[in-house]
Amino acid sequence: xxxxxxxxxxxxxxxxxxxxxxxxxxxxxxxxxxxxxxxxxxxxxxxxxxxxxxxxxxxxxxxxxxxxxxxxxxxxxxxxxxxxxxxxxxxxxxxxxxxxxxxxxxxxxxxxxxxxxxxxxxxxxxxxxxxxxxxxxxxxxxxxxxxxxxxxxxxxxxxxxxxxxxxxxxxxxxxxxxxxxxxxxxxxxxxxxxxxxxxxxxxxxxxxxxxxxxxxxxxxxxxxxxxxxxxxxxxxxxxxxxxxxxxxxxxxxxxxxx
Amino acid sequence: xxxxxxxxxxxxxxxxxxxxxxxxxxxxxxxxxxxxxxxxxxxxxxxxxxxxxxxxxxxxxxxxxxxxxxxxxxxxxxxxxxxxxxxxxxxxxxxxxxxxxxxxxxxxxxxxxxxxxxxxxxxxxxxxxxxxxxxxxxxxxxxxxxxxxxxxxxxxxxxxxxxxxxxxxxxxxxxxxxxxxxxxxxxxxxxxxxxxxxxxxxxxxxxxxxxxxxxxxxxxxxxxxxxxxxxxxxxxxxxxxxxxxxxxxxxxxxxxxxxxxxxxxxxxxxxxxxxxxxxxxxxxxxxxxxxxxxxxxxxxxxxxxxxxxxxxxxxxxxx
Numbered sequence: 001x002x003x004x005x006x007x008x009x010x011x012x013x014x015x016x017x018x019x020x021x022x023x024x025x026x027x028x029x030x031x032x033x034x035x036x037x038x039x040x041x042x043x044x045x046x047x048x049x050x051x052x053x054x055x056x057x058x059x060x061x062x063x064x065x066x067x068x069x070x071x072x073x074x075x076x077x078x079x080x081x082x083x084x085x086x087x088x089x090x091x092x093x094x095x096x097x098x099x100x101x102x103x104x105x106x107x108x109x110x111x112x113x114x115x116x117x118x119x120x121x122x123x124x125x126x127x128x129x130x131x132x133x134x135x136x137x138x139x140x141x142x143x144x145x146x147x148x149x150x151x152x153x154x155x156x157x158x159x160x161x162x163x164x165x166x167x168x169x170x171x172x173x174x175x176x177x178x179x180x181x182x183x184x185x186x187x188x189x190x191x192x193x194x195x196x197x198x199x200x201x202x203x204x205x206x207x208x209x210x211x212x213x214x215x216x217x218x219x220x221x222x223x224x225x226x227x228x229x230x231x232x233x234x235x236x237x238x239x240x241x242x243x244x245x246x247x248x249x250x251x252x253x254x255x256x257x258x
Numbered sequence: 259x260x261x262x263x264x265x266x267x268x269x270x271x272x273x274x275x276x277x278x279x280x281x282x283x284x285x286x287x288x289x290x291x292x293x294x295x296x297x298x299x300x301x302x303x304x305x306x307x308x309x310x311x312x313x314x315x316x317x318x319x320x321x322x323x324x325x326x327x328x329x330x331x332x333x334x335x336x337x338x339x340x341x342x343x344x345x346x347x348x349x350x351x352x353x354x355x356x357x358x359x360x361x362x363x364x365x366x367x368x369x370x371x372x373x374x375x376x377x378x379x380x381x382x383x384x385x386x387x388x389x390x391x392x393x394x395x396x397x398x399x400x401x402x403x404x405x406x407x408x409x410x411x412x413x414x415x416x417x418x419x420x421x422x423x424x425x426x427x428x429x430x431x432x433x434x435x436x437x438x439x440x441x442x443x444x445x446x447x448x449x450x451x452x453x454x455x456x457x458x459x460x461x462x463x464x465x466x467x468x469x470x471x472x473x474x475x476x477x478x479x480x481x482x483x484x485x486x487x488x489x490x491x492x493x494x495x496x497x498x499x500x501x502x503x504x505x506x507x508x509x510x511x512x513x514x515x516x517x518x519x520x521x522x523x524x525x526x527x528x529x530x531x532x533x534x535x536x537x538x539x540x541x542x543x544x545x546x547x548x549x550x551x552x553x554x555x556x557x558x559x560x561x562x563x564x565x566x567x568x569x570x571x572x573x574x575x576x577x
Contacts, residue, residue, distance in 0.1 A: 017390045026390075094362055094369050095402075118507070123372055123389070123526060125507070126359035126408075129327060133363040138438035139328060142352050142508050144495070154442075158491075158508035159352045161268060162446035162501050164325070168439040177508065178527075179495050220368030220402035227395045229388060237550055240559025245567035248539065249575070251555055257516050257537060258575060 001054035001148070003045040004110035006101065006131075007038040007073055009066035010121040017121065024223035025091055026121055034069035038116035039076075041176050043183035045114050046077045048148055054111075055079050059104055061089060061097060067199060074194035075186035081199040082108065088204055089214050096218035098130035103207045105135060112153065115175040117142070128175040138168035141175035259288035259378065262343035264334070265314070266354055267294060267302045268325070274455070275349030275511065277309045277416035279409050283347055284310045284417075286378055291315060291341055292423070295333045297323040300425065307423030309416055314423045315341060317430050321437065327356030328436040334361050336430045343404055345383055347376070350408045350530075352508060358408050368400040371408040391526075392533075392552065411511035412534035454503055459485030460514045462505060462532070463493060466521015466542055466561060470498035475565045476520055482572040488512065490528050506531040520561050524549025541565065 011017045012031040020027045045056045057080045058073040060066050070081035084104050092100065105113055113135075115128040132139035143155035144163070153172050157164045158179070186194070204214050212218060236251065238244055252258045261283045266273045272294070283290045291313040294303040303314045317333040334357060338346065346361065348354040350371065362369035373385040385398045385407055400406075454460055461480040463473050473487065480487045489499035491506050505512055507527040517535035522528060524540070524547055532538070533552065540553035541561045550556040557564055 017393070019389070019394055019396070024396075094359065095366055098359075098363050118527065120526070121390070125355055126362075126369065126371060129356040129359035130363035130369075132328070133331060133360040136433065136435045138435055139356065139360075140439055141327075141356055157352075159325070160508070160510055162444065164441050165443035165445075166326070166439050167442050172439070179491060220362075220366060220400060221370050222368075222399045222401055223396055224384060224399045225397040227397070229392055229395050232552070233554065235554060235556070237553075237556035237558065239545075240557055240564055242563075244541075244557045244559050244564050245571055248555060248557060248564075248568060249571045252516070252537075252539075253575075255537060258572065 001048065001052045001112065002108070002110045003048060003054060003056050003112045003114060004105055004108050005038070005041050005045045005056060005058050005073065005078065005114045006127070007042065007058050007060050007069060007116070008035045008119050009033065009060065009062045009069040010035045010119060013120050019226055021226060023091070024226060028063060032065060032069060034072050035116060035119050037118055037178045039183045040178045040180055041114040041116040042073045042076055042078060043181045044146060044176050047181065048112070052148060057082060057108060057110070059101070059108065060084070061100055061104070064201065067201065070199060071194045072186065074197045074199070075190040076184060077190060080197060083199070083201045084204065084207055085201050086204040086214070088211055091216045091219065092214060093219035093221045094124070094126055094130055095220045096214055098127060098134055099213050099218065100204060100207070100209045101127070102131050102134035103209050105131065107207055111170045113173045115173070117175065117177050128173055132173040135173065137171055137173050139173045140166045140168055143174055143176045144179040146174060146176065146180065259345065259383070260341065260343050261286065261288060261290050261345040261347060262337065262341055263290065263292050264346070264348045264354060264357065265292045265294045265306055266349065266351055267296060267299060270302050272302055272306055273349065273351070274416055275351065275411050277306070278414035279347050279349045280306065280309055280311060281417040282376065282414040286376065291343070293317070293334065293337050295322050295330050303425050304423055307421050308418055310419040310421060311423045312421065314425050315428050316425050317428050319430070321432060324441040325353055326439055326441065327353055327360055328439065329432055330357045331360035331364055332432050332436050333430045335364055337428050338365065338404060340428050346404050346406045348408045350411050355408055358406050362406050365404065366402065367404045367406050368402045369406040369408065370398040370400070372410050373398070373407045374410050374413045376407060411530070412513040454486045454488045454505065454510055454512050457486035457514050459483045459516045460488050460512055461485055461518045461520065462488040462490065462522060463499065463520045464490040464522030465492050467493070473499055475561065479518065479565050479569045482569040482576070485514070490522055519549055519553070520565055522549055523547045524552065
């Protein structure tokens with residue numbers, strides 16, 4: 001069983017995140033971290049490998065330093081990393097990103113491709129479905145419980161209305177929810193070992209992405225303008241000194257909510 | 259400009275969010291049509307007429323019985339071809355997000371998500387999108403036709419106009435991979451007690467309630483306020499409270515006048531389900547909980563102290 005896990009390096013959510021007004025793009029110059037919910041996908045891949053054997057390869061698109069985030073997945077136990085890094089890919093939207101990622105995944109030809117639930121920088125939860133369509137493979141998303149039986153994957157999908165249990169033949173694309181597992185922490189041995197694991201960086205040309213299908217040229221959406229958010233109104237935050245309930249009631253009465 | 263609105267339905271009922279997007283599309287002007295995909299959905303499709311849809315495309319086939327996204331990408335591709343729609347709007351949901359993204363790849367059509375408004379300026383469609391934890395407001399555009407948008411849940415209210423819809427059946431050829439995934443079991447809970455989607459007041463509980471028993475605090479406060487009780491995904495997963503009360507990305511989206519969050523940290527997956535509430539009150543012992551960034555009134559304190567006292571004061575006022 002070969003499993004590819006798609007991971008993204010995002011700006012550290014504890015730092016100040018901003019869009020660069022010069023380019024209207026996310027400022028990625030600061031500290032980067034592996035997107036939190038992608039770690040659940042890496043963990044799930046490792047568990048499947050432990051149960052069924054095989055190989056786990058982590059795949060990413062991003063700047064050269066995204067390799068640091070891939071190393072974290074290697075430290076957890078993934079076998080190999082593939083980073084597609086190219087200046088020409090900067091500013092890619094869903095159309096361009098899904099095209100490039102599908103090309104990278106075609107090259108890997110994994111039995112199972114896993115995604116995490118949502119990227120913390122773009123708040124997107126869309127990439128897996130676009131990639132599944134490009135690869136013409138079945139998709140199961142929002143999976144809170146995943147099983148593999150022979151050549152069939154079974155996922156418990158969370159929706160607004162309850163659970164749907166969905167089966168799909170391999171090869172398939174699965175997007176897991178962060179409810180699926182509690183990821184392990186890399187061991188010291190894992191961290192040391194990650195340094196010697198294979199980590200390959202490829203250009204867009206290496207994976208067969210035409211220049212006109214990447215970056216701004218390959219994108220079909222655009223950022224027109226940035227503005228500060230509307231004022232939220234006066235936010236009140238108090239520490240309870242025994243009178244918080246009274247203060248809250250007065251405040252609610254003032255707003256005619258009581 | 260011609261606009262197609264995906265009318266998601268569940269149990270024969272068009273979802274409120276989709277009808278809200280329909281109302282917004284009608285307000286923008288131009289040709290507006292709805293699309294309903296499913297099996298035995300003629301009545302559901304016709305019901306959109308009362309919300310202003312004069313044209314509804316219907317894809318009705320047993321292959322669309324299960325609420326799965328990939329066959330619906332095939333259906334939307336066919337309807338876009340038949341209708342010549344330039345804009346395709348979805349109310350965000352677990353199902354619709356997968357359909358919109360698959361369609362974006364299929365048609366190489368731009369997709370903007372988490373859009374809170376759309377307008378037409380100089381003949382161009384422009385979307386408004388709060389980003390980076392709502393710290394910046396972005397105007398987004400499209401360089402393709404068609405243009406696809408996923409609208410943040412609860413952004414628009416449905417408008418009942420009266421009227422009737424003309425239904426147009428569209429035949430669809432399914433891709434081989436689109437029907438490979440199949441639903442083998444559905445576990446949908448019926449809500450007991452007041453529906454959180456219709457409640458004016460919601461008291462929601464998270465991990466900070468400590469145990470399933472802790473929900474008695476939420477229930478007591480909700481009873482005093484005449485409201486409904488909701489829960490985060492974490493506590494529903496832990497079995498503390500029923501699935502039907504779950505608010506967030508994989509749960510319900512709610513917009514009550516008052517939302518009181520007890521022991522909820524405010525992760526993005528929860529926030530997306532309740533950020534359209536009129537007033538948000540948060541009680542949490544962690545002063546750094548993200549929920550305080552978007553709560554109108556935050557109390558840093560022990561909810562075991564604050565919540566019962568609040569319920570008592572409310573009861574005293576309404577007695």
